[in-house]
Amino acid sequence: MRTEYFESFDGTRLAIHRIGEGSPVVMLHGLFSSAEMNWIKWGHAQKVADAGFEAIMLDFRVHGQSDSPTDPDKYPANVLVRDVIAMIEHLAFDSYVLGGFSLGARTTLHAVANNLLEPERIIIGGMGTSGLGEWQKRSAHFKRVIDEFDTITKDDPAYYSRQFLKSQGVNRVAARLLLDTMPDLDLALLSNVTMPTLVVCGDEDRDNGSAQELTDLLPNAIYVETPGNHLMSATKPEMGDAIAKWLAETV
Template sequence: MNTETFESFDGTKLALHRVGEGRPLVLLHGLFSSAEMNWVKWGHDQRIAEEGFEVLMLDFRVHGQSESPREPEAYPQNVLVRDVAALVEHLALDDYDLGGFSLGARTSLHAVAHGVLEPKNLVIGGMGTAGLGEWAKRSAYFKRVIDEFENIPRGDPAYFSMQFLKSQGVDRVAARLLLDTMPDLDLAMLSNITMPTLVVCGDEDRDNGSASELAALIANSDFVEVPGTHMGSVTKPDLGIAMAEWLAAHK
């Protein structure tokens, strides 16, 4: 794997991890995770690369090896969409695929539905309708995790999220600013997504609502269930296999 940095639209330095050779796939990780935690650690990147892809894994700002600016002006609305667009421009990508898990999936859907990006194929992992149209509820949950960080007791549903943030070394000041940049997506805008789309989700994953309902709202989509909860499905090979096989079939 090769890792490099590039400057996004506002000069923030973001990390890009590249694996494999072939058709470009821009792959986006989940909230407070990283390319390493979502894709590399469990071998999903290698499995996809084996199908003839160059897997281009971005670390979002405030995540992984990317910078975590603390200035409020570094967090305009939908800043992550702008970061992904900056990556596509930086690499001069024209014919490419786009995929993501959880926050990465949400960001991908916003980018395509708003016409910012036009990948040939789209992969949406760990996302349902509630994760798009009810973001305020999810954001409030994570703000509580940040604000009450060290005071969240064992047994509290937020305790695991707090431990995960701590393990990833997330800058909580920057993270809180980032949470306010993510608007809801009007589900009617999903009609703008016309390219082949894979919606893949854990069979026990209800964190972002119904993935099958999301798939039903995207005209040209396939829905696949893999084993696991929201966090657990990423750790199993089935997710990477499902993505790799679907992408290979839509080259």
């Protein structure tokens, strides 16, 4: 595993983790998680590397080993898409696969559906239609977790989210600013996503709506179901197996 840093479009220092050799597969993690938590710890990145690719894993701003600025000017609309574009430009990739889990999947689809990036293939994990078209409803949950952080009790449905955010050491001021940068996606724009696409989702995962409905809206997608709910599916070996198998079969 190799870790390096670069400055994004606004000078924010972001971390990139790399493993393997071969064609690049850019892998984006979920909200309040990190490359370590989503891709490295559970062996998914190693499986991508073993399949003959290089896994390129960005820590989003406010996550992992990347900076967490608290200046509101560091949070323009769709800032995470801009960070991914900056990373692709920094690494000078001409061809690559782009994918992510949850927030990473959402960021991938925003970039591709709006014709801002043109990867050869994409991977969409843990995402359904409501996580795209009704993001503001989902975002409200996390804003409440941050705003009421110190008063959320164990009997509150938001308690698990609070504990996860706490365990990851997330800067709550920066996280609150980040949540306001994420717009809903017009689902009609999904018709622009014409490259081969893997949609992979846990069989108990309904956090972001229906992954099958999302698959049906994408012109060139297949759907693979793996075990688990939203958080647990990312820890299961089947998630990495499905990604590595699809990458190898669609070269």
